Amino acid sequence: xxxxxxxxVTLMNDKTIKVDYLARVEGEGSVFVKIKNNEVxxxxxxxxxxxxxFEAFLRGRNFSEAPDITARICGICPVxxxxxxxxxxxxxxxxxxxxQLRSLRRLLYxxxxxxxxxxxxxxxxxxxxxxxxxxxxxxxxxxxxxxxALKMKKxxxxxxxxxxxxxxxxxxxxxxxxxRVPAKKELLPIAEKLKWLRDAAVEMVRWSxxxxxxxxxxxxxxxxxxHPDEYPFNEGRLVSTNGVxxxxxxxxxxxxxxxxxxxNALQSVLKERESYQVGPLARFNINFEKLSPIARxxxxxxxxxxxVRNPFKxxxxxxxxxxxASEEALRIIDEYEQPEKPAVEVQPRQGLGFxxxxxxxxxxxxxxxxxxxxxxxxxxxxxxxxxxxxxxxxDLRHVVLENIAMPKEQLTWLCEQSVRNxxxxxxxxxxxxxxxxxx
Amino acid sequence: MNYIVNASTLIIGIGNEFRSDDCAGVAVARVLxxxxxxxxxxxxxxxxGTVLMEAMTGADAVYLVDAVSSGARAGTVHRIHAxxxxxxxxxxxxxxxxxxxxxxxxxxxTMNILPARFIFIGIEGKNFEQGEHLSSETSSxxxxxxxxxxxxxxxxxNNNSELML
Numbered sequence: 395x396x397x398x399x400x401x402x403v404t405l406m407n408d409k410t411i412k413v414d415y416l417a418r419v420e421g422e423g424s425v426f427v428k429i430k431n432n433e434v435x436x437x438x439x440x441x442x443x444x445x446x447x448f449e450a451f452l453r454g455r456n457f458s459e460a461p462d463i464t465a466r467i468c469g470i471c472p473v474x475x476x477x478x479x480x481x482x483x484x485x486x487x488x489x490x491x492x493x494q495l496r497s498l499r500r501l502l503y504x505x506x507x508x509x510x511x512x513x514x515x516x517x518x519x520x521x522x523x524x525x526x527x528x529x530x531x532x533x534x535x536x537x538x539x540x541x542x543a544l545k546m547k548k549x550x551x552x553x554x555x556x557x558x559x560x561x562x563x564x565x566x567x568x569x570x571x572x573x574r575v576p577a578k579k580e581l582l583p584i585a586e587k588l589k590w591l592r593d594a595a596v597e598m599v600r601w602s603x604x605x606x607x608x609x610x611x612x613x614x615x616x617x618x619x620x621h622p623d624e625y626p627f628n629e630g631r632l633v634s635t636n637g638v639x640x641x642x643x644x645x646x647x648x649x650x651x652x653x654x655x656x657x658n659a660l661q662s663v664l665k666e667r668e669s670y671q672v673g674p675l676a677r678f679n680i681n682f683e684k685l686s687p688i689a690r691x692x693x694x695x696x697x698x699x700x701x702v703r704n705p706f707k708x709x710x711x712x713x714x715x716x717x718x719a720s721e722e723a724l725r726i727i728d729e730y731e732q733p734e735k736p737a738v739e740v741q742p743r744q745g746l747g748f749x750x751x752x753x754x755x756x757x758x759x760x761x762x763x764x765x766x767x768x769x770x771x772x773x774x775x776x777x778x779x780x781x782x783x784x785x786x787x788x789d790l791r792h793v794v795l796e797n798i799a800m801p802k803e804q805l806t807w808l809c810e811q812s813v814r815n816x817x818x819x820x821x822x823x824x825x826x827x828x829x830x831x832x833x
Numbered sequence: 834m835n836y837i838v839n840a841s842t843l844i845i846g847i848g849n850e851f852r853s854d855d856c857a858g859v860a861v862a863r864v865l866x867x868x869x870x871x872x873x874x875x876x877x878x879x880x881x882g883t884v885l886m887e888a889m890t891g892a893d894a895v896y897l898v899d900a901v902s903s904g905a906r907a908g909t910v911h912r913i914h915a916x917x918x919x920x921x922x923x924x925x926x927x928x929x930x931x932x933x934x935x936x937x938x939x940x941x942x943t944m945n946i947l948p949a950r951f952i953f954i955g956i957e958g959k960n961f962e963q964g965e966h967l968s969s970e971t972s973s974x975x976x977x978x979x980x981x982x983x984x985x986x987x988x989x990x991n992n993n994s995e996l997m998l
Contacts, residue, residue: 448963451851451963466849466850466851470881509883513883513932517883517932518932528936529932529936529940530936530939530940530943533940533943533944534943537943537944540940540944541944544883544886544887547883548883548887551883551884551887563879
């Protein structure tokens with residue numbers, strides 16, 4: 395494997411790396427790194443924070459509006475917002491959604507994972523490993539690869555559109571279930587596409603294992619949902635690799651948010667141990683045994699088994715999850731029987747509700763207080779990217795420290811790649827980053 | 834060049850109605866849809882690039898309308914023929930989409946799947962803050978673009994009808 399830095403560290407002039415525009419990330423974010431006397435003097439990963447607007451926007455709205463409103467927070471992971479919001483509301487009301495409706499929710503999430511993971515792995519992250527500036531450059535040399543990626547992503551989009559009513563910002567999700575559920579025959583055409591996708595995903599996993607990864611590791615605390623019977627989407631306890639094992643409703647006892655002056659986004663940290671990592675690597679490390687047999691076998695084949703601590707290898711975890719999602723989608727469709735009703739009855743009541751589901755980028759926490767007549771009086775939304783911010787900053791610090799002799803242009807790219815490892819959805823906290831160098 | 838306006842003319846309005854002037858493309862699309870222009874399909878999208886590429890597959894002509902932030906005066910209307918003019922880098926940098934409009938158009942061109950006629954209309958926004966606060970400049974530009982596009986499409990349709998007689 396290529397080492398991050400080669401040769402001895404030499405004395406360098408003090409320098410500052412500022413990436414004001416982080417390319418190939420969803421939304422906008424910036425990086426600031428100051429090097430002084432061969433030490434990393436300062437590191438900042440800056441984002442701006444739209445979810446705070448939505449938290450305020452939700453107050454005074456009816457509980458039933460939360461899925462549609464929160465879906466607007468993100469164009470890449472609207473299903474995740476809808477799922478976390480409906481689960482939080484159902485938690486508040488004591489509503490249980492089970493059986494085929496529960497399966498349909500997992501199926502919908504499969505679609506989102508597929509389209510999000512394929513987009514990131516092939517279009518946004520792969521260029522880093524292959525030495526291309528962006529997917530345009532990649533497409534000039536590898537048009538077939540990009541075409542295949544587009545075809546894979548489209549299947550994910552089609553699945554979301556089929557169940558959600560629309561590819562972006564689905565309209566079919568509601569508290570209690572759906573507005574309409576498909577007949578079995580409606581799912582059969584996409585099942586054929588998913589079979590192709592499954593095979594393509596196997597190739598994707600093997601391809602991802604051939605990439606050259608920088609040698610870099612840190613001792614992360616990984617956090618993810620964990621369920622006794624399945625690889626998690628919507629349900630489970632919150633578990634970490636350092637001993638956290640809690641009900642979702644205890645989230646705010648263990649995690650807190652800090653407002654840093656240089657970023658409009660709140661950074662989420664563990665109260666006892668500060669930074670933690672959520673997302674595909676976290677899920678993979680915690681829930682490996684819950685992957686499908688084929689996915690586990692393939693992971694072992696490429697020597698990719700827990701605990702994986704190299705963040706650059708998140709592309710492998712995304713590839714494995716793409717395979718899992720295609721298999722899980724096929725299983726759900728195979729076992730599907732159209733439920734009698736598209737939703738269970740919901741009896742709103744006053745109180746607090748907690749929801750936490752696994753967005754493609756990691757756990758997405760929602761908490762609502764419901765007042766009289768089902769009106770939202772308070773809301774809290776913690777996206778996965780804000781939970782990864784501290785980890786991203788620490789990665790940057792260590793990556794730069796270990797490569798301090800690297801030419802500035804190369805080091806800057808490595809910093810950007812380090813951020814892209816997390817597939818940050820900064821439009822869940824959005825503003826464009828511009829590159830700005832100080833001599 | 835003579836151009837046939839038929840059922841494969843697509844108008845795509847891009848935007849987010851909860852980000853103030855970013856709603857411009859969607860606003861134009863909604864007005865044009867109500868006009869029921871002959872042989873024209875109108876859709877709205879959030880601007881995610883790969884979905885956009887799929888949407889324009891099969892269309893002979895595409896008019897894509899989106900808000901931009903390039904530093905020009907608010908309310909400026911930009912028009913780009915995608916086959917003959919590259920997207921300015923300033924449009925690229927200020928897009929709110931990860932793999933967005935500019936990237937999708939450029940990738941489609943690279944892969945030779947860009948529709949034969951592709952016109953991008955960019956409306957220079959003033960305010961992209963969260964909320965529904967449409968600036969007066971953008972509002973005026975929306976009306977202007979709506980009138981221009983409907984006139985152009987109807988004119989092309991009339992010209993083609995004459996050619997076919």
